[in-house]
Amino acid sequence: MTVFSDRQAEQQLSIMLVEDCDSERCLLASLMKAMGHKCVDFSNAVEAVAYLKTHQIDLVITDWMMPSMSGIEFCKVIKHFPNCPYIILLTGNSENTHIVEGIHSGADDYLAKPFNSAVLKARVHAGQRIIEMQRQLAQKNETLNKLLVKEQQYLSVVKQDLALAAQLQQALLPNNNELNQQWQVTCEFKPAHDLAGDIFQCFNIDDQHIGFYLLDVSGHGTAASMQSFTLAQNLANNQDAWQALDVCRLANTLNSEFDDPQNSGRFATMVIGIANTVTGHVELVNAGHPAPIVISPQHAYFADENKLNIAPQLPLGIRNNYQYSSSQLTLTQHEHLLLYSDGIYECRHPKHGFFGQERLLKIINNARELTPDSLLHHLSHSSDLWQQQQAQDDISLMLISSQSLVTSGVHC
Numbered sequence: 001m002t003v004f005s006d007r008q009a010e011q012q013l014s015i016m017l018v019e020d021c022d023s024e025r026c027l028l029a030s031l032m033k034a035m036g037h038k039c040v041d042f043s044n045a046v047e048a049v050a051y052l053k054t055h056q057i058d059l060v061i062t063d064w065m066m067p068s069m070s071g072i073e074f075c076k077v078i079k080h081f082p083n084c085p086y087i088i089l090l091t092g093n094s095e096n097t098h099i100v101e102g103i104h105s106g107a108d109d110y111l112a113k114p115f116n117s118a119v120l121k122a123r124v125h126a127g128q129r130i131i132e133m134q135r136q137l138a139q140k141n142e143t144l145n146k147l148l149v150k151e152q153q154y155l156s157v158v159k160q161d162l163a164l165a166a167q168l169q170q171a172l173l174p175n176n177n178e179l180n181q182q183w184q185v186t187c188e189f190k191p192a193h194d195l196a197g198d199i200f201q202c203f204n205i206d207d208q209h210i211g212f213y214l215l216d217v218s219g220h221g222t223a224a225s226m227q228s229f230t231l232a233q234n235l236a237n238n239q240d241a242w243q244a245l246d247v248c249r250l251a252n253t254l255n256s257e258f259d260d261p262q263n264s265g266r267f268a269t270m271v272i273g274i275a276n277t278v279t280g281h282v283e284l285v286n287a288g289h290p291a292p293i294v295i296s297p298q299h300a301y302f303a304d305e306n307k308l309n310i311a312p313q314l315p316l317g318i319r320n321n322y323q324y325s326s327s328q329l330t331l332t333q334h335e336h337l338l339l340y341s342d343g344i345y346e347c348r349h350p351k352h353g354f355f356g357q358e359r360l361l362k363i364i365n366n367a368r369e370l371t372p373d374s375l376l377h378h379l380s381h382s383s384d385l386w387q388q389q390q391a392q393d394d395i396s397l398m399l400i401s402s403q404s405l406v407t408s409g410v411h412c
Contacts, residue, residue: 015040016048016051016057017039018043018048018066019062044069045068045073046069052085059085059124060088065092071089076106087106088107091111174187186399187398188396189397190380191394197217197225198343198394198395199232200396206243214340215228215232215269215272216343218267227266231254235254256321258317268287273285279330282337283326285324287315287316288312289315292337294331295336338400340397342393367379379397383395
């Protein structure tokens with residue numbers, strides 16, 4: 001084995017020469033050295049294979065007819081190596097069938113003997129261009145892989161942060177708390193993604209009143225969730241307007257402070273109200289939100305303009321100087337109030353279209369004898385089946401129940 005090298009050469013290749021004829025091997029080595037490449041040569045393919053197992057070679061020039069292992073067999077073996085070099089196969093037979101056989105064996109190029117030195121150099125230059133492109137591609141792949149690892153690490157951190165944020169969001173929701181006069185709030189919450197644009201709450205204001213709201217920021221995901229968090233801060237139960245039992249002031253303040261910094265057309269719908277747990281009197285403001293549903297022993301119905309004059313008004317964020325007005329209704333011990341986001345009825349079936357509010361009302365009417373927990377689970381499950389378990393929007397359900405619901409279910 002003889003090694004030739006030229007450290008000054010630019011774009012130097014490491015070239016292996018496999019030729020059983022000493023004179024031709026010496027000629028090949030001289031030509032490659034003259035081109036500025038580093039060479040290692042072998043008189044048989046068996047030794048060449050052993051060398052390739054522990055050394056990286058860019059280009060191989062091999063004869064076809066050799067003892068122990070032919071050039072064809074040599075090509076077939078090294079083509080299975082992880083970093084297979086570029087291969088130029090030399091042979092004294094230039095028939096088409098031999099060319100096809102050589103290429104099929106794994107050779108990248110083919111040159112018939114006796115070869116012209118200029119042609120061989122041109123073939124090596126062509127191979128060098130391909131090798132350089134492969135090197136550049138490998139470097140780019142390595143860079144991309146490093147970036148991918150960093151991205152995966154970043155996404156892992158983001159996923160952990162989103163999971164923590166989702167826990168915090170869940171912690172801000174009612175937890176089936178018992179309220180004044182043994183009223184109860186029951187909830188079902190299913191965000192479409194880790195975080196939701198929905199947020200709702202129900203709490204005691206004083207010994208006789210409870211406050212509640214359900215707010216739905218347009219869109220879903222992180223941006224909508226952050227905005228709903230911000231809005232919810234202005235609806236905390238320590239706000240003076242809650243103590244003053246002024247539901248219109250709460251809505252007006254929230255609307256005037258609604259911020260859309262990117263001018264993306266974002267808005268929010270909301271139902272907000274105060275209930276007297278002794279008399280059952282409820283004062284509501286509906287800011288563009290789906291009409292609440294009143295559930296009685298006889299039937300369930302929408303608390304809209306046709307029934308109880310609970311007319312929807314502009315959503316929050318449409319006009320910041322808009323002044324909201326309230327509507328009134330009275331719940332008896334046999335009537336109960338359901339607030340919900342549009343995700344429960346705007347989900348689509350691929351064949352049958354929207355779930356729809358009328359279907360929602362029909363399901364409630366058919367299931368109103370269920371307990372509060374069971375009723376909300378039933379509604380959520382019905383929506384899941386309709387959208388084939390593929391969440392399309394956030395789903396929020398909040399059922400406000402009087403004492404009779406706590407002991408005997410929705411139908412009393």
